[in-house]
């Protein structure tokens with residue numbers, strides 16, 4: 001697999017690693033003795049250029065330029081190594097689940113929760129939130145739609161723990177740690193996802209293969225390429241935000 005198809009975070013890491021190795025080589029081979037800060041500048045420019053070559057979006061440029069300077073600044077603070085390891089682990093536990101399919105953690109707001117509440121058909125009984133984040137939609141629906149059995153699945157362990165604690169007062173909510181790809185969707189009347197553009201085509205395949213005719217697939221904001229939704233419910237507060245709904249007509 002070509003590195004240009006890797007997830008952006010892996011490409012950024014590759015760009016930083018490659019630039020660092022190239023700079024070390026230049027330091028050894030260069031006939032000119034540059035000041036350490038000048039080499040740092042070379043390293044950061046190389047990282048930004050390599051990031052672009054690897055197909056990273058332009059907004060990664062300043063990040064790639066800045067990272068070597070930030071690392072250098074942090075090393076001057078002489079903090080114990082465990083702090084960096086701890087910080088890294090916390091980031092993985094909170095954001096790690098979404099890295100592979102390029103889905104960050106951000107939350108739907110109250111307007112979106114109310115739209116969900118209004119759009120879930122009265123006869124629906126089972127609802128799942130794929131990538132339930134901190135559990136906002138689940139907790140809201142548990143309060144406002146007492147007839148629903150609610151399930152959330154979340155891949156990032158700390159985020160999942162937060163959702164589980166938040167939903168603890170609601171016995172009809174089950175929060176599970178795991179990948180949304182492992183959740184079988186048959187038996188759910190309503191499936192909700194607030195992810196990113198990246199997994200939508202693959203998710204649609206799963207929805208079509210597993211959801212029963214008459215059930216409802218809801219996506220917060222993100223469209224399914226080539227498959228227009230049956231209805232759109234605009235959401236105030238964020239530009240372009242909306243709840244999109246597809247009524248499943250047939251399996252396959």
Ligand SMILES: C[S@@+](CC[C@H](N)C(=O)[O-])C[C@H]1O[C@@H](n2cnc3c(N)ncnc32)[C@H](O)[C@@H]1O
Nearest residue numbers: 097098103106107108131132133155179180194
């Ligand atoms: C944008 S947040 C949405 C949170 C919540 N559904 C809401 O509406 O507020 C997306 C969540 O999906 C999670 N996620 C990403 N990929 C996942 C996967 N493969 N399996 C389960 N959860 C995933 C992320 O960790 C993140 O918490």
